[in-house]
Amino acid sequence: MSLEVSDLDVHYGRTRALRRVSLSVAPGQTLGVIGETGSGKSTLARAVVGLVRPSAGRITVDGEEVTRYRARQWRALRRRGVVQYVFQDPLRSLDPDVTVEDSIVEPLLIQGRPRREAADRARRLAARVHLDEELLSRLPGELSGGQRQRVTVARALVTDPRVVILDEPVSALDAANRVRALELLKQLRDAGTALVFISHDLGSVAGVADRIAVLYQGGIVEEGPARTVVNAPRHPYARLLVGSAPTLRSAAADRAQREELRELLQNIGGPA
C-alpha cells in the first residue's frame, strides 16, 4: 500500500475533527474522499502530510510508519519527495514573489539538487502539464487560474512522488480546464502514482476515482468502489449526497426523497 491510515483520530483542543478514520490506497489507484464543509477532509489531508498531529491511530506512507514522527524525521521523509500535497487554492499556495519555475522546482532545490538539473526538469514538467514554457519566468499573479493550477500540480510531480494528495483540484476551474486537469490525473494514475482526491463535490471525483470514501462529521460513513457508492449508497448521508449531486439526465433522487433523507439525517445525527 502506498498510503494506509487506520483508526485515525485528530483533536483540535477538545473538538474531535476526525474519528476512527481508516483508508488505504494502492499504487496506481485513486481514492476519492468526499466531504462537505466541516467534514474533516482538510484535516485528514493535513494529517497525512504531517501538518497536523493525530491523537490516535496510525499513518503509514510508502511502508513507513510516520504517526509518531518528529519534525526532523518528517523533514527527511518529505525531502525524499515520496508524498506531495496539492493545495486547494493555487493562487494562495504559490509565493507571489517567486517565479513559476522556482516554485515548481522548489522541492528539488530543497533537496540540494543543482540548479541546472532543476531548470531542465521544470521544462519537462511544464510540457507534461501543458504549461507554456515561456510562462516559467513569470510570476503567479500573471497567470490565469487554470495555468496556476497546473503549476501547483507540476510542483507536486517534480519529485516523482508515490502518493499525491489533491485538495479540491478542479473546483476552481472552468469546464475546459477541468477536463484537462482530470485527464492529467488519469495519466498520473496510469503511471502508478497513488492519488487521494479530496473534494466536496462527488461529481468531480466520480470520473477519476476507483474507490470513494464519504466523510461525514469527521467519520467515514461509506466506502467502496466508485460505481457502488454512486449507484447503491447505503448510509443516508451518502444517499443524500448522491441524490443532491447535479446530473444532466437522470437524477438519482427527486425532491421528496431528498427531503426524506434530510429528515432522517436530522434524527440520527453524526457517526458514533
Place this chain on the structure above:
Amino acid sequence: MIRRVLRLTTGRIAFGILAAIAFLAAFGPLLAPYDPLEGTTDILANPSGAHPLGTDYLGRDVLSRLLDGSRVSVLGAVQVALLALVVGVVPGILSVYFGRAFEWVTLRLADTLIALPFLVFAVAVTALLGNGIPQAMFVVGVMVSPLFYRVARAATLSVARSQYVEAAIVAGASVGWVVRRHVWVKVLPPIAVALANTTGVGFVVVSSLTFLGIGVQPPAPTWGGVLAADLGYLSFQPWAPLVPTALIMATVWACNLLADAIRDVTGEAGRALLNTRKLDPGKVTNGSPVAP
C-alpha cells in the same frame, strides 16, 4: 533587488540624495573652511562671502559646523538603524519559529522596552556605560527596536500561515529555507519604511539628548545640535534653522523614497503588508517627486 530599485525614478532620486549625504559624512569635516569649534566676536552674523551661512551665537561658522557635524549625525543615525535591525528584526522573525518560550520572552521584553521611559533609560545607560555618542545611539537603537520587532513579527506571522510556506514545508523545507526564500522578501518592505522613519527620529533624538548633556557634548557639532541652537535665536536669525532642517529632511525623505521604491519592486505581497502607511500609489509609480 538594488538593480530593480534603480530602474525606478524614485529609486534613482533616493540613491542620488543618499550618495550625496554619504559623501558629506565621509569628507564633510575635511571640507569645513573654519574650525567648527573656534568662536569669534562676530556673533549671529548674516550670510556673507566669508561665512556663507553666517555665524552662530558664539561667532562660529555655521557652514563649518554643519559640514563637520555631518559625519557624527549620519553615523549616529546609521548606528541606530543597524542596532534596531539586529535587536528588533531578527528576534521578530525568529519569534514566529523558535518556539513558545522564545516567543514569550521576546514579546515581554518588547513590551517592557515600550513601557520604559526613554529618559530614565538614557540616564541609566549613561551612568552605566559612560557618556558618549555610541552609548547614546545604543539607547536610541534599543528604544526603537520594539517597533522593528513588531513590524517584523507581524509580517512574518502573516507569511508563516500562508499556504505557500506550508507547501514548502511539505516539500521538506527547513526554517532557514522558509525565512530565506519566502519570509525575508515580505518582511523587507515594511522594515524599510520603519527604517526610513527611524532615521528621521534618530537625528531629532540625538539633538534632544545633546540638549540634556547626554551623548554628543555641546561644543561638538551635529545637525540636530545646530538646529537646537538656532532655535534659541529665532528673533535674530529667523532663517537659520532652515539649513539644518533641510539637511535632515532631505535625508529622511530620501530614506522614505527608497522605502517606497523597495516596496514597489517587491510586488503585491509586499504592498499588501504595508497597510500601516498607504501612500498614493500613483505618486510613486509615476516617479514624479513630491516637494519635501
Place this chain on the structure above:
Amino acid sequence: MALLSLRDVRIHDGVGGRDLVHGVSFELSPGKVVGIVGESGSGKTLTCRAVLGILPEHFRVSGGGIELDGRDVATLTRKEWTALRGGTVGAVFQDPASYLNPSLRVGPQIAEVVRVKKGLGRRDARRRAVELLGAVRLRDPERVYQRYPHELSGGMLQRVLIAAAIAADPRVLIADEATTALDVTVQAEILDLLADLRERTGLALVVVSHDLAVVAQLCDEVLVLRAGETVEQGPVERILYEPRHEYTRLLIDQHERYGLDRFRELDHVA
C-alpha cells in the same frame, strides 16, 4: 404575455470601448424557468444586472430592448426602477454574506424590506418577516430572526436572502450563481426551495450558473453563453440530447465522461 422579455440585448463597456454582450434574447412567462449557462466573463452576470437596472458604472445597454411586465425598462425613471426592483423582479447572488449588514440581526433586515416595499407597520412587518423565513424552509424562523449573519451557515444565509428577495412578492426571481459557493447537499436544498417556490407561487425564475447540470434540473429553456455570445439556445431536452454547438458538447462531456452521469449512462446500456 411574457413577464420578462429580452430582445437582442447588447451591453457596452464604456471604458474598454467594446460590447461585452452581443445580443441575448429570451422570454419568460409566469411560472417558467430560463437558465443561463456560461463561465466567468461570458456576460451572464452583466445580462442579469441589465435586467435589474444595476449595471456597473461605464456599462450601458447599447442595443436591443428589455421589457419587464410589459414596460420598456429604458424609459423608467429612478423612482419607477425602485418600485420595480423587489416589487416585480428580485435577485439573489453568489456571496450572500456580503448582502447583509454584519452588525444587525437578519430578521429586522428583512422586516425593513417589508416595511419599505409593502408599507407595513413595525409589528406587521416583523410578523411577515418571520413568515418569509418560514416560507424559505428555515427551521425555527423565530430563532433565525434573532440571529446575526455570522451565526448562520452559507446555506441559511442564502435562504435569508431569498426571503428578502421575495419579501415584496416579485413575479420574477433572478438567481445568479446563487448556489455556487455552497456544499452540494445545501445547493440541492436551495434548488429544491426555488422549485418549490415556483410551484407554490408561480414565481418565474432566471437561473444563472456555470454548471449546466444545475440549470438542467430546473429549467424549461436554456441559453449557453460564451464570451458575450449566445452559442446555443433552446428547450432543455433539445440542448441535452441534441447539442449543436461544440462548447455545449464540452459542458455535457464534463458530466458524462468525468461526472456521475458516467455511471448512469453505462448502467442504462447494461
